[in-house]
Amino acid sequence: MDEQFAQDVMHGLSAEPKYLTSKYFYDKKGDALFQEIMALDEYYLTRCELEIFQNAKEDLLIQFSNSGKSFDLIEFGAGDGKKTKVLLDYFLKKGADFTYLPIDISQNALNLLAADLRQSLPSLKLETLRGEYFAVLSQLEQQPGRTKVMLFLGSNIGNFLKPVAVDFLSQLAHTLAAGDLLLLGVDLIKDPKVVASAYNDQLGVTKAFNLNLLTRINRELGGDFNLKEFIHAPFYDPETGAARSCLISNSPQTVSIERINATFHFEAWEPIYMELSQKYRIEELEQLARQSGFSIIKHYYDSKKYFTDGLWQVSNKTDK
Numbered sequence: 001m002d003e004q005f006a007q008d009v010m011h012g013l014s015a016e017p018k019y020l021t022s023k024y025f026y027d028k029k030g031d032a033l034f035q036e037i038m039a040l041d042e043y044y045l046t047r048c049e050l051e052i053f054q055n056a057k058e059d060l061l062i063q064f065s066n067s068g069k070s071f072d073l074i075e076f077g078a079g080d081g082k083k084t085k086v087l088l089d090y091f092l093k094k095g096a097d098f099t100y101l102p103i104d105i106s107q108n109a110l111n112l113l114a115a116d117l118r119q120s121l122p123s124l125k126l127e128t129l130r131g132e133y134f135a136v137l138s139q140l141e142q143q144p145g146r147t148k149v150m151l152f153l154g155s156n157i158g159n160f161l162k163p164v165a166v167d168f169l170s171q172l173a174h175t176l177a178a179g180d181l182l183l184l185g186v187d188l189i190k191d192p193k194v195v196a197s198a199y200n201d202q203l204g205v206t207k208a209f210n211l212n213l214l215t216r217i218n219r220e221l222g223g224d225f226n227l228k229e230f231i232h233a234p235f236y237d238p239e240t241g242a243a244r245s246c247l248i249s250n251s252p253q254t255v256s257i258e259r260i261n262a263t264f265h266f267e268a269w270e271p272i273y274m275e276l277s278q279k280y281r282i283e284e285l286e287q288l289a290r291q292s293g294f295s296i297i298k299h300y301y302d303s304k305k306y307f308t309d310g311l312w313q314v315s316n317k318t319d320k
């Protein structure tokens with residue numbers, strides 16, 4: 001993992017324009033900062049998805065269990081699992097036969113999640129899996145008679161460029177069996193002011209979350225980033241629906257990273273692209289599902305229609 005981190009940093013900072021990969025935000029400090037982000041007034045996404053789950057949990061259980069069948073609930077990038085817990089709690093109360101398998105790249109996030117769930121939902125069948133999404137998923141055997149229900153929540157799909165999202169979901173459809181399900185949480189196109197402030201909070205937590213990746217590079221790879229020399233500059237393009245966060249060098253400077261034996265020059269006002277949070281229109285989601293081998297069973301919405309959780313089913317099995 002360390003080697004991969006080093007390689008990805010080398011690759012990203014050598015590129016034109018420079019970028020860093022957002023999956024590396026999540027060290028111990030990054031996990032905690034993301035929990036703070038989810039609690040911010042401006043960060044509506046978590047509250048919207050929580051509202052959807054509270055209202056749709058009954059219907060989701062009917063759909064997931066196909067009226068009584070057992071299932072594996074596999075979550076990509078589970079984080080602290082706060083929203084998922086609403087479903088887990090309800091499913092257990094209803095006596096559903098299921099196992100919860102959260103997959104996350106952050107061992108720290110999985111440890112905290114497991115400790116919380118063992119304490120609050122002791123009867124839950126739980127198997128935590130650490131690693132990259134597909135590296136882990138491809139190792140899971142298909143259990144005869146059990147449906148795989150994938151959860152990919154919090155608009156994590158928005159971290160991918162649109163063509164990459166098609167590839168990602170196609171790979172997912174290919175790995176799953178016909179009839180398996182995906183619950184995909186997606187942030188929708190809305191008032192640009194609402195979106196922009198979600199990534200530019202008053203308290204500066206999102207800024208700290210972005211800068212923490214430079215701290216991680218300093219600590220783990222022997223970098224000498226001076227955090228004071230970078231400003232946080234998020235922006236939203238209402239035409240494409242792309243919210244992006246950047247760190248911008250406020251002066252000409254050179255940064256050295258010892259473990260990869262490299263130096264990187266920054267011009268004044270040169271950006272490092274940090275994270276994409278792509279927003280979608282419903283028609284685009286319908287197209288995305290078709291292109292990647294899924295059909296959409298239904299969309300669930302929050303009361304403001306800011307966010308949707310789409311229930312998708314693998315529709316296009318030709319070679320599995």
Ligand SMILES: C[S@@+](CC[C@H](N)C(=O)[O-])C[C@H]1O[C@@H](n2cnc3c(N)ncnc32)[C@H](O)[C@@H]1O
Pocket residue numbers: 022023026034076077078079080081103104105106109131132133152153154155156
């Ligand atoms: C933005 S958080 C979202 C957490 C949760 N899904 C939610 O909706 O609140 C993203 C989570 O995905 C994990 N993650 C990011 N990229 C990953 C990858 N490529 N493979 C596995 N986990 C990843 C991170 O460690 C983090 O816990």
